[in-house]
Amino acid sequence: MVPFSEPYQNVPVVDSNMTHKIKRTYRYRLYPSEAQKAELARTFGCSRWVYNWALETKTKAYYQDEESLSFTDLSSRLTSKKKEEETEWLSEVSAVTLQQSLRNLNQAFTNFFEGRAEYPSFKSKKGDQTARYVGTAFDIREENGKRKLRLSKMPGLIRVRWSRELPSEPSSCTVTKNAAGQYHVCFVCTEEAHLLPRVNGEDGDLEFVGVDLGIESLVTLSTGEKVGNPRWFENEYDRLRREQQKLSRKEKGSNNWERQRKRVAKIHQRIQDRRKDFIEKLTTRLVENFDVIVVEDLSVKSMQQNGSLARHIGQAGWSQIVRRLRDKCEWYGRTLVIADKWFPSSQRCSECGHIGGKKPLDVRDWTCNECGEDHDRDINAAKNLSRVGQTRIQAPGDLGKPDAFEVVGSGR
Ligand SMILES: [Zn+2]
Known part of the structure; x- marks a missing residue:
């Protein structure tokens, strides 16, 4: 086999012990009362206002005065804002959520500077509304034998549907309202991660899998298996389009319009929920059955410009898959290898290594000129992606060497 000589990305290895602590989020449906809904609306509004104000202030300071405002700078400016007459309504909501807005913006900037995200953008009223509580600004209390959520400055306790147990005391929580008008709470908990044993035992061969993210099927494995037909999502999208057309024919702001808007938002939500469920199951199956998982750098995919619906659907799924693989490899002690964007995974013959040149996307099958x-x-x-892992990690002892590829988590 021709050795792979292309460059790979390089990030530090996560140190693996037999057990380690991880942070995980747990999401539940919330049922606030009318009074609580009103208070939440105010909190969401203030959190959004602070985020947008801080983004504007920071951007202006940078471009006009070449000054870089830190979290502390913004925090003290926010404190004086609360004392100004026009913006004193800011002190009516929980101070913690406003501080957290600043932290969220700070994180958005860190992601931008480290090349993980675009420049932060203003939050709109139309998107999900969120507010984050930490420390003493929230806790879980019992009322009439039921456990409920207490939030700072909120009247009474909020009803929660506990669909599963929390593993430990949460360190923070984020309350959201989606476009469908549903409320959720996400708790962040620290828990002990269970590292999985090697698939073939400590002395057996490592199991590798290459994962190609595509359009015809969302995922193709080097084992030959194809999973996730985006057509399934397309049917849902067709329905969404029909309901959206109905919405556009209704008088904006009328009761019928509002009802239809909620219907559209619910379909959106259902598509998201089903995709998430599918991706959770797929990524869990991958980490359970393979020691080393190899995927392609996603920036390759976004370079193949094509505005089709299938591609649009695919893209949303791909980044979610890679994100979940990252998390789960770290939690369960598996190795994730991300092949560099210049790696010609679709041009190279996986049998003989011959590089046959670029192939248009509509070429589904081809024959190698070299080996036939x-x-x-x-x-x-x-299969090519799986080879990347195999040529780099030949012995179990090689796992976790950070020399020439991106490794997240490392097998034992
Ligand atoms: Zn060949």
């Missing part, structure tokens, strides 16, 4: 092997485009790409 017939290839399915996606399976070939997935």
Whole structure:
């Protein structure tokens, strides 16, 4: 086999012990009363205002005065804002949530500077509304034998549907309201992660899998398996489009319009929930059955410009898959390798290593000029990705060497 000589990304290895502590979020449905809804609306509004104000202040300071405002600078400016007459309504809501807005913005800037995200953008009223509580600004209390959520400055306790147990005392919580008008709370808990044993035992061969993220099927594995047909999502999207057209024909602001708007938002939510469920199951199956998982750098995919619906649907799923694989590899002690964006996974013959040149996206099958092997485009790409892992990590002892590829988590 021709050795792979292309460059790979390089990030530090996560130190793995037999057990380690991880942070995980737990999400539940919330049922606030009318009074609580009003108070939440005010808190969401203030949190959003602070975020947007801080973003504007920071951007202006940078471009006009070449001054870089830190979290502390913004925090003290916020304190004086609360004393100004026009903005004294800011002190009516929990101070913690406003501080957390600043922290969220800080994090958005860190993500931007480290190349993980675009420049932060203003939050709009139309998107999900959120407020984050930490420390003593929230806790879980019992009322009439039921456990409920207490939030600072909130009248009474909020009803929670406890769909599963919390593993430990949460360190923070984020309350959201989506476009469908549903409320949720996300608790962040610290818990002990269970590292999985090697698939073939301590002395057995490592199991590798290459994961090609695509359009025809959301995921193709180097084992030849194809999972996740985006057509399934397309049916849902067709329905969404029909309901959206109905919405556009209704008089904006009328009762019928409001009802239809909620219907549209609910379909949106259902698509998201089903995709999330599918991705959770897929990524869990991958970490349970393989020691090393290899995916392609997603920036390759975004470079292949094409505005089709299928691609749009695919893209949302791909980044979610990679994000979940990152998390789960770290939690369960598996190795995730991300092949560099210049790696020609779809041009290279996985049998002989011959590079046959660029192939348009509509070429689904091809035959290698060199060895005559017939290839399915996606399976070939997935096999190449698996090879990246195999050439880099040949012995179990090699796991977690950070020399030439991105490794998240490391097998024992
Ligand atoms: Zn070949």
